[in-house]
Amino acid sequence: MHSFLSRLNTLFAFTISVLAALTLGVFISTYFEQYHGTVSISANKPIVKHMTDFSANRKKNDLGVLQLNMDMDLNPLFDWNVKQLFLYLTAEYVTPSNSLNQVVLWDKIIERGENAQLNIRDMATKYYFWDDGDHLRSNNVTLTLAWNIISNAGRLLHVRADGSSSFIFPGEYVTSRGKNSGRE
Amino acid sequence: MIDIEWPFATHMDFRGQKMAERLFQVIIVFFGLIGFLVGYMMQQFSMTIYSVLFGVLVSAFLTIPPWPIYRNNPVEWQKPIDSKKDANGNKNNSSNKSTPKDTRKAKPKKDQ
Numbered sequence: 001m002h003s004f005l006s007r008l009n010t011l012f013a014f015t016i017s018v019l020a021a022l023t024l025g026v027f028i029s030t031y032f033e034q035y036h037g038t039v040s041i042s043a044n045k046p047i048v049k050h051m052t053d054f055s056a057n058r059k060k061n062d063l064g065v066l067q068l069n070m071d072m073d074l075n076p077l078f079d080w081n082v083k084q085l086f087l088y089l090t091a092e093y094v095t096p097s098n099s100l101n102q103v104v105l106w107d108k109i110i111e112r113g114e115n116a117q118l119n120i121r122d123m124a125t126k127y128y129f130w131d132d133g134d135h136l137r138s139n140n141v142t143l144t145l146a147w148n149i150i151s152n153a154g155r156l157l158h159v160r161a162d163g164s165s166s167f168i169f170p171g172e173y174v175t176s177r178g179k180n181s182g183r184e
Numbered sequence: 185m186i187d188i189e190w191p192f193a194t195h196m197d198f199r200g201q202k203m204a205e206r207l208f209q210v211i212i213v214f215f216g217l218i219g220f221l222v223g224y225m226m227q228q229f230s231m232t233i234y235s236v237l238f239g240v241l242v243s244a245f246l247t248i249p250p251w252p253i254y255r256n257n258p259v260e261w262q263k264p265i266d267s268k269k270d271a272n273g274n275k276n277n278s279s280n281k282s283t284p285k286d287t288r289k290a291k292p293k294k295d296q
Binding site for chain 1: 194216228293
């Protein structure tokens with residue numbers, strides 16, 4: 001502590017230690033937080049097509065096409081330890097060959113400070129809904145929303161939202177004959 | 185360690201160093217606690233960080249420059265004894281009082 005540089009060094013090191021202790025405090029203060037939320041989801045106009053998935057093998061698989069409506073208010077989830085929310089919508093269904101299939105149809109990153117109240121109408125799915133096979137016709141599909149809490153300091157939490165909805169695909173294929181295929 | 189010879193004196197007394205270290209520790213911890221409470225109320229961690237950084241600025245201003253209050257207890261050097269009786273090393277060492285920290289500073293500055 002006899003020169004500028006040694007005082008500066010000591011000050012800096014002590015500051016870093018204090019910041020580390022404060023960060024630990026933030027982590028502990030939000031350790032028991034559950035981050036639950038309620039959403040309402042519904043699907044419009046579900047149809048099934050039977051086409052070749054050119055990004056995979058050349059067999060013909062079922063492709064589900066639908067539009068999404070979602071309402072949720074996630075502003076209460078942002079406490080001082082939450083940096084981002086990663087939301088994703090999963091479609092779950094059963095087929096004769098698999099006891100559970102899960103396909104992610106949509107995801108979104110909401111950062112702290114952005115608007116976390118979403119009211120979505122008639123949105124096309126972000127990802128294709130391919131089935132591994134041809135079992136989507138008349139299948140009962142459940143849409144569930146889940147999110148990951150990305151913290152400033154702490155664990156990566158995974159929370160399932162309350163509120164899921166189901167729909168049933170029609171029993172017949174739609175032949176993609178005209179321009180109007182229901183998907184932008 | 186890098187040691188730069190500034191054109192002005194930058195040393196502090198031992199007692200002054202102790203005072204300075206205690207002072208900045210107290211200031212930074214104080215601002216850290218205030219910042220923690222404010223951040224918790226506003227649910228914004230950035231407030232906590234800003235508070236600590238402000239505390240660092242205040243303590244840097246108060247403890248890094250060698251203010252005169254940190255020089256109120258200068259080290260009492262013994263008077264140089266001009267004698268050749270004992271072994272050279274012994275007398276030279278005691279009259280220069282070369283503690284490891286002040287060695288580099290004490291020699292060029294005779295007017296301490």
